[in-house]
Amino acid sequence: MSYFTPDADLLAASDKALKSVSTAHLIKAAKSFNITDPATTEVIGSLPDHTPEQALEALTKADAAGKLWAKTSPRHRGDILHAVYAKLIEHKETLAYIICREMGKPFAEGLAEVQYSADYVRWFAEEALRAQGLYRDSPAGDATILVRRAPVGNAVLIAPWNFPMAMATRKIAPALAAGCACVVKPAALTPLTTVVVADLMIQAGVPADLVQVITTTNSSGFSATLLADDRVRKISFTGSTPVGSKLMELAAKNIVKSSMELGGNAPLIVFDDADLDRAIEGAILAKMRNGGQTCVAANRMFVQEGIADAFIEGFTKAMAAHKLGHPMNKEVTLGPVVDDRAVARLQALVDDAVAKGATLRTGGKSPDQPGSYFEPTVLDNVPANADIAVTEIFGPVASIMRFKTQAEVIERANDTEFGLAAFVFTENLDRAINVAEALETGMVGINNGLLSNIAAPFGGVKASGTGREGGAEGLEEYQEIRYFTMKRRETT
Numbered sequence: 364m365s366y367f368t369p370d371a372d373l374l375a376a377s378d379k380a381l382k383s384v385s386t387a388h389l390i391k392a393a394k395s396f397n398i399t400d401p402a403t404t405e406v407i408g409s410l411p412d413h414t415p416e417q418a419l420e421a422l423t424k425a426d427a428a429g430k431l432w433a434k435t436s437p438r439h440r441g442d443i444l445h446a447v448y449a450k451l452i453e454h455k456e457t458l459a460y461i462i463c464r465e466m467g468k469p470f471a472e473g474l475a476e477v478q479y480s481a482d483y484v485r486w487f488a489e490e491a492l493r494a495q496g497l498y499r500d501s502p503a504g505d506a507t508i509l510v511r512r513a514p515v516g517n518a519v520l521i522a523p524w525n526f527p528m529a530m531a532t533r534k535i536a537p538a539l540a541a542g543c544a545c546v547v548k549p550a551a552l553t554p555l556t557t558v559v560v561a562d563l564m565i566q567a568g569v570p571a572d573l574v575q576v577i578t579t580t581n582s583s584g585f586s587a588t589l590l591a592d593d594r595v596r597k598i599s600f601t602g603s604t605p606v607g608s609k610l611m612e613l614a615a616k617n618i619v620k621s622s623m624e625l626g627g628n629a630p631l632i633v634f635d636d637a638d639l640d641r642a643i644e645g646a647i648l649a650k651m652r653n654g655g656q657t658c659v660a661a662n663r664m665f666v667q668e669g670i671a672d673a674f675i676e677g678f679t680k681a682m683a684a685h686k687l688g689h690p691m692n693k694e695v696t697l698g699p700v701v702d703d704r705a706v707a708r709l710q711a712l713v714d715d716a717v718a719k720g721a722t723l724r725t726g727g728k729s730p731d732q733p734g735s736y737f738e739p740t741v742l743d744n745v746p747a748n749a750d751i752a753v754t755e756i757f758g759p760v761a762s763i764m765r766f767k768t769q770a771e772v773i774e775r776a777n778d779t780e781f782g783l784a785a786f787v788f789t790e791n792l793d794r795a796i797n798v799a800e801a802l803e804t805g806m807v808g809i810n811n812g813l814l815s816n817i818a819a820p821f822g823g824v825k826a827s828g829t830g831r832e833g834g835a836e837g838l839e840e841y842q843e844i845r846y847f848t849m850k851r852r853e854t855t
Contacts, residue, residue: 367686368692369692380461388561389576395412398554400465400467402734413578413585416588426517429516432570437491441492442488443539444539447563451481452478462476462528465552480533488536491838493838505851513542514543515843516596517543517595518534518545519586521586522548527557533833539569539573541838541842544574545574551579558576590617591613593617599621623828625823626755627781627827628779630663631649632776633665633666634788635669636789649808649813650664651739655759656700658827659806665765665776682726700758712751713740713760721762722742742762747764773798780826782825784814786809788810789809805823817834
């Protein structure tokens with residue numbers, strides 16, 4: 364497979380963007396840590412390595428600012444968030460450069476992530492004005508019931524590395540819209556984007572202490588320290604199920620409201636009656652968005668026997684057509700995975716599947732290039748005992764299995780502890796709805812390989828987590844429901 368080298372002009376522009384990152388708004392620290400470019404493994408920046416004690420300092424600042432912010436009007440909070448949206452769009456290319464250099468996604472996807480991220484800010488700017496309430500008579504008619512929403516309080520927000528801007532704004536925006544302060548910890552692999560976003564928020568009018576960013580390599584110390592502090596009333600985490608489970612244990616001590624968007628093992632089901640071209644296009648999108656490094660990526664692809672050969676032929680051709688290379692080249696459609704550990708993990712999964720009987724249709728290895736790359740790969744007839752059949756892949760590797768009946772595939776699709784997302788391709792409306800309802804997942808894409816939408820509640824069931832992000836439900840995650848009752852008596 365050909366490798367595309369970086370474009371000199373794009374590379375120079377991204378270098379300039381990296382040099383523009385300001386840390387003036389961050390708490391100072393005695394030590395720092397480096398951030399590397401997965402396309403080259405070269406160091407591209409460094410940030411303060413904050414201690415747990417400095418995380419508490421950040422919480423103190425956020426707490427003071429949050430008490431004032433909670434008293435502001437919904438209109439004021441909405442106006443500030445609209446200003447943030449405008450500021451993010453103004454710096455769209457700079458943000459895309461930084462995302463691509465620290466995370467490795469192609470430039471076009473970096474630009475798309477900036478727009479997607481900013482759209483969350485705009486959505487919650489509007490939702491700030493729409494907090495639900497209630498005013499009605501009690502059933503007995505002797506009292507009035509009033510229900511309102513109030514800010515939950517200080518929020519701890521822990522974001523993953525795969526969408527360094529979107530996962531941050533999807534948490535920060537509803538917190539601010541609801542009237543909460545927050546302490547944000549980006550992943551140590553990709554923290555630069557969040558640092559820049561917070562700086563732009565301050566420039567747009569967000570109070571300087573309201574959004575505190577802690578950059579640290581001591582994730583467990585950060586979480587344990589903050590969740591032991593009774594000023595923290597909310598935690599939102601996106602990441603692995605084992606870490607989420609541990610965080611929920613920590614949050615239980617002070618009964619902290621929790622949102623957990625955790626691991627996935629998404630089935631993608633193609634029935635015989637599916638539109639072939641539509642199914643291939645949707646499957647590529649579901650598998651290869653962000654190079655397969657998403658929690659909702661198609662992880663187990665089930666294809667009905669009657670359409671299997673034609674689907675796999677077309678899907679393999681589409682996978683092999685990806686252009687692998689440095690993100691700073693506009694022709695590239697597949698960049699590196701996040702680091703060399705990910706490369707080794709993907710290689711082990713592919714080798715195990717082939718050893719146990721899977722057929723390698725394309726790809727299957729890391730190219731002989733500097734950086735953390737892995738070829739787009741298709742495995743056919745993957746046996747049930749292969750590691751890849753039960754493991755979240757998180758990379759550009761498709762694992763395909765065949766099935767005979769609808770009942771069989773539903774049972775196989777649900778045979779997992781996870782329940783985040785699923786995809787169904789069929790031209791039969793009854794089947795589409797019946798299968799979607801039978802799948803034990805929080806989200807289902809029907810003839811649609813792209814699930815995420817700012818206006819929809821994103822989240823899963825079972826071991827894939829609790830709570831929702833996006834939609835009206837995303838704002839409610841940062842609110843408490845308060846009920847007042849007022850006794851009435853007749854007057855003359």
